Amino acid sequence: MKIFYRSLSLFFLCILAQSVYAQSVLTGKILDQSNKPIAGVTVKLLEKNATTSTDAEGEFSFQSMETGTYNISASYIGFETKQVKYNFKNNSQSLIIVIREDDNDLQGVEITGRKEQAYKNTKSFSGTKTETPLRYVPQSISYVTKEVIDDQLAFKASDIIKNISGATHFSFYNNDIALRGYRSGNALINGLRTPTSSWSQPLLPNVERVEVIKGPASALFAxxxxxxxxxxxxxxxxxxxxxxxxxxxxSFNTNRLTADFTGPMNENKTLLYRLNLAYQNAESFRVLQGGEDVVIAPSISFIPDDKTQVNFDFVYSKTKSRLDRGQPIFGATAGTNLNSTPISFALGKRNDFENELNLYVTTSMQRKITGYITFNASYMKFMYEEDLLEHRTSNRYAVDAAGNSIPTKMEMQTIRRQGKNYSDNLTGYFITDVKTGPLTHKIVTGYDYIQNETPIGNSNYNATGYRKVDGTVGNYNKNTPALFVMKGGVPVPNVPHFDLINPDYSISEISGYINASSQTEPSKYYVNGVYIQDQISIGKFQALLGLRQEYYTDVTSYKKTDEKTVEQNALIPRIGLVYTPFDQASFYGTYTEGYQPQGAAQIGDPARFGGPFDPLTSNMYEVGAKTEWFEKRLAANISFYQIKQNNILQNAGSEGNPELLDAIGQQTSKGIELDINGSILTNLSVSANFAISRAETTKDEDESKIGLLNPNAPKAQGSLWAKYTFLNPELKGLGVGAGVNYTGKRNTLNVALELPEYTVFTAALYYNIDKFKISGNLNNVFNKTHWVGGYDYNRLYPGAPRNFLIGIGYTF
Incomplete structure (x- = not known):
């Protein structure tokens, strides 16, 4: 009986303890204005100085509560901070807090990360230099988020070009792409200019998203x-x-490891950190290609109060590979079979190498001076280092004694190069929020300084040409064959020809060639720019007015006795208007101009290059609509544009002066683009794009060039990627992905060579269990032979054949 009473007492004691415990837990949920839960919201219990965050369902809880009235605040980037009083009695009712988007409480420079975990991105800094909802930016901005990057198991920038409307590859090289029909080489990191010296494609493990500002952006970024x-x-x-x-x-012996760690470093969350690490060792479908990549990228944010934010980024990115100069094919005439060599075919030797280091440090700061004025500043120091040895073509076929091209042999050269390049980028600007009657203004006034330096000490060691009987080398001249060494009735090359039928990839010692050593010409350019921009709001209308004065200085023979400075300047306007009749749609129109100085050597040495030449100038008219669907989960944007560019330089084809240039009068690009990103259903995510365009020469002194389409600019292209996750219990955790990419016919730099259209399919399978994610991606499912870009018969850039990746990830 005693055992019975003791057991019964223990039972009631447990019930009482559970009741007391249950009554001591305050639970709640944070929703947006569409009643959707928000993950990652910071919730504070002010009386107890306690802080927590909402989970994936928007829920939070505080333990060991006593009956009473409490003040609870909820804050989240891009939303209003809301404080509520709550009379806590027991756990019978959960607290519901609804917070609304607050577009006026945005970052001036990006200090803390994007918490969205979707294919859709809501805000951007690149359109206006401040964090602005994309629907209020009067210009098309395409993007690829880290979620798309992760689901496609992408590792380099070249892997995600297909997700951007109007974008195609020009080559395998760093940022060498065509956008809206024009070749692009400019690159920004967090809105700051970077050098484009690197050959290797940028790595993605530390990337939140890649944005493409469509059309000229000189009014903001020089x-x-x-x-x-x-x-x-x-x-x-x-x-x-x-x-x-x-x-x-x-495939291709790929092995890859990535890690991403982030969170607060102290209890009050004033010090935050993020550390991204990556390592990849992979070969390629291309002979002697592939390599080793390392990324180390720590980031720290310091937010001591609600007026000050500071961020520090450090990125170390190193690549050990070989420089892939593309696939050569037989012959040099129209109609040559693109399949005369396999797409795996590459030129080079086993001992070739290309070691590259990209190292940059970025510091950003935002300080609220008053309730209406904020100061923002960012500085980036970028260093690029190269150590190269390559056996490559001289961009022409071998010749016989009569000077005729031998269609199965390439004339070769070697390049041994070491050097560094430094870049500094500083921007500082004030954001002022004022009202004038019914108008609301967000005024940005700022100054930019950009400089890039190739210092003294960079060097080349080259071998090329044909051997002469006097022990020197030179380009073969069929009219003076007696000056050249002959063997078997053909001139002897300094570097042995590469036989396309019987390729030789063995080690080759460059000291056996006749080499010429030379210093890389030291140079420097710097830009000073001042600008003002006003975003004006009244009712459903927003106008953007911008004006930039830019001063560009180019220095040749930098720090040498014959140093020469060339100065240019430009006044660059930007005008845009946005009409938002309702929350889910905005209609816009814009006019903007672009400006690019021609290189100092090109415009400062008329005897060598011709000219002098005017700067490259461009302008764009664009109209479009930005819409949101399915409770704002999906964004669908359409744009119509016309871009004109003047004074494009090209080689004049002069036999007496191979470096002589002339300027094409004008090129015009017109087109339509559609971008779709986000979720149709909570378990169905989509990233899609489509573009129709025509980019051609519209004015030139040589009438035969009028109507000639720009290289690597298809008339039509598009892609679709979708991911579906099953919700029914039997298939819980299972997901499938599928994609298709179409690119139309394209010209190359050689008007006689056209690249065929292609359609490539991809597929993926995902399985999530607990904190593990297992994925399998199959690219180019039907093993379609295709070329993503090309220069000429001696330099084509094939796409990868069928390949797969298996990934496993753990989140904790």
Missing amino acids: NTDPGGTVNTVTKKPLDEARKSINFATG
């Missing part, structure tokens, strides 16, 4: 290309703990 500018946004710290490790392996 000299830019007319088709668009690529801006890479790096991952910033979050005020909630997230950690993940991922491993992938697959």
